[in-house]
Amino acid sequence: MDKLYVAQSLLRRRKLEECVEACSVLLEENPRDEAAWHLKLRALSEQLYVDETDAEEEGIAEVLMDDTAIAELPRPGTSLKKSLITTSGKAGSTPSIRPTSQSGRPLTGFLRPGSQSGRPTTVEETLLTPRSATTARPVTSASGRYVRLGTASMLTEPGGPFLDVSKLDLRKYAQKPALARVLFEYLYYHENDTKNSLELAALSTAAARYQDWWWKIQLGKCYLRLGMLREAEQQLRSSLKNLETVDCYLYLGKVYNRLDQPLSALKCYEQGLQRYPEEILLLVCSARIHEALNDSDKSISLYKQVLQLDNTNVESIASIATHHFYTDQPEIALRFYHRLLQMGVYNAEIYNNLALCSFYAQQYDMCMCCFQRAIDLSSNETAGDVWYNLGNVLVAMGELRLSHQCYKLALSSQPEHAEAYNNLAVLEWRRNKHEQAKSYLLESASLNPRTYEPHFNLALISDKIGDLQSSYKAVNKSIEAYPDHSDSKELLKAIQSHFRSF
């Protein structure tokens, strides 16, 4: 059989390593075989291909040294940096009913990169907030992922890199569109050489007389990776003028997200949806933003639309379930979680959520079984949450001593669990151990400054002791985290009247 045909077939069957070997053999026979070269490049970049349209983790430097922010104090509802503005009377979306993540946004039903991370304003906060979805430990460098990819590429080629990038004449390749594209993908994904791939993309765009949408998207991707967001926006917009593609809308939305302009991102997704009304990715992305902006009604209706198109979309099912759980309909949430379980999602989180739903839906026999399963399945990262939830259920059952132990267990497996500290403090306060309670609350407030409960509790306790200065400070923080909290406002009023009177 023709060796090139075999190699092509291997690529099509996604036997990438074998394909690379086959191409290497071909290239040894004839180093100038462009077809084999082309095939090998494709195989190599396929190995490391990542769909970058989805949200990704941001590094510390990107988050902290964000010089693209337009306004220091954005208008309410136009930024994801500030705490939520709640519309009063809309139950289920207030922080006292639906807890917030470390970023101060409503807890999402589905853990994805970026859903945990906030947009911190100080170095301390940046170091504290988790940057990746699975671990609470921050990724240390701006290019956490890319560094890993780079080392991987070295491993696949023990004899040294396939191409010597510095010797390539990019100008020559830019004239050959078919080769230039594979070369670009190789440089971008395999070599992780953003600078050269940007140069290639720029040359190729010029060669295509600035009319090629594909190259413009690639330019946008390179700029995005380099953090030059405005340039990326320009290229992507220009690409949209040539041809409206789903990818382009997704990348543009991502750029706006990085610029912290959720409303522009939404507008961009909406435009995309007009062109491609049933595109799941666009629907999901705009649902996520609505959710983060605390507009649960819209986000749920979008997620429901997604489910009508693709009834196995895990993110939508989980998000809808979470929404129902926090709007006093645990029975319906239970059915969605059941569906997830039937689909084969089998982990501690699912069982934990099933347990909570069945507890609030009064199916007590199910509840404890599910918690048992959740504990059995939990890893170090999830065990803390499971114990914490079990503690909450036990508080609701009046078993205060057991719940105390559960919170302690939660802290032993996850020492940075701010909510557990807060609840433990409340229990200690009920036992009249005031000093202990205060220290737990301080711990909780420092671990997660964006939840209002520890601040408010601290204010209450300090007020009871008579230390009005600390109480004033704490209640101000509580109001900052949750501007509509009526109890905080009342306490603040009382303290201020103390300060004013002689």
Add this chain to the structure above:
Amino acid sequence: MSDGGTGAGSNDDKVVNSNDTDIPVRQVERRMIRTSKAPEIPPFESRNWLIHSHYMSKDFDTCRSLIVQQLAETQGMCEYAQYVQGMVLRQEGRIQESLDSLQVASRLNPQNPENLKQIARSLFLMGKHKTAIEVYSSALELIQNRNPENKDWEILHNQGICYARLGDSSAAKNHLKKAIEIGQQHSSYMQLGRVHLEEGNIEQAIAVYKEALAISAEDTELMTTLGLLYLRNNKHQEAFEYLGNSLAYSPTEHKAILAVGSVMQKHQDHDVAISKYRVATLSTPESPQLWNNIGMCFFDKKKYVIAVSCLKRSWYLAPFEWRIAYNLGLIHLTIRQYASAVHFLRAAIGTNPRLGASYLLLGIALTHLNEQSQAKQAFEHSLTLMPDDISLLLNYSIFLIKNADSKSALYFITKFESLITSVSLKTLDPELVKMSGQLSSILHSGLPDQQEVAT
């Protein structure tokens, strides 16, 4: 306006300084040699009026810049500027810094009782009550050194508050009463009332608050408090009056709304109560008490599903509130979901083990789940907590009859009958009386029979 003011002030000063420029230098030199001549005093107090006027109009920024200027010119020796700085800092919540500058002011002029009073106030705000009392006493000494007849209600009032915070209620009452004798201030009345309440003396507290209301007739908070106190004393008419007044002045006061609603609920006026609660949900959507009351309104209207979901939200917001769990237990008992009822009642007992009524309901729920021995335990525990409760006696005797223990049942039913004769029949639930009649007839005829339980 304020900028113009400061400009004028500093101009004045410059004029004064330029007039002196040539002469004082020589004077100083001469003073080094001949100290007999009186020293030149720079005009320390010249800008006090300006600082004062800005402070009074709460223009803190201008005020602070003036103070900084004044303090720089006088090397921090201006007493009034230090004093106002302390007050400004306090209003911004920086008590420690405020205390520092007030202490400087007092060091500059140790004879001014006002400085000491404010130092004590700052100490009080920081929770150092004992020290605050001492400082207040020394301020009082200063005042009385001038004239032993001098009195100061502020000092007495604040000392009273400090004692109250320290838990010494008799001293607190003493001081506050003296303060009222001198000053008749609204805040003293409020504090005195609070001390009485902490002692559990509601009658006294009501009397104090009434006096206070005579002074400040339109204080809605006061009216609400009075209304709530009357409610606690089961005087619904008076309570309703005060709460109604309070609502007339400020219709969105959620405490008053909650209390008025609960009075209406007691009089079976559920629709009006719900409409009142609806107003309150706008300002406090997260109040567990509010949702609990709404839930019970729907319960009385026999809309059980809505009631349960309201109560559950309330319970989610306040898991330590045994009343909510108790109410949930009651509802589930009514809609015959006995297992759930048992869970809720257990939760209520877990947070408040001293309430006999939850054991009574638990006993009934357990009876329906055929857990007779546990039910018996619950009933008996309930008996130890409230031995004279008529509904408990009746329910327990029904339970005993079902379990063929007519002897003990007879004992309890006779106790029940002796108790209801002492109470007037009007206050009793007619169903209770009817049930007891049936029971005693069964017992006397000696035929145990299955009976449906009334709760």
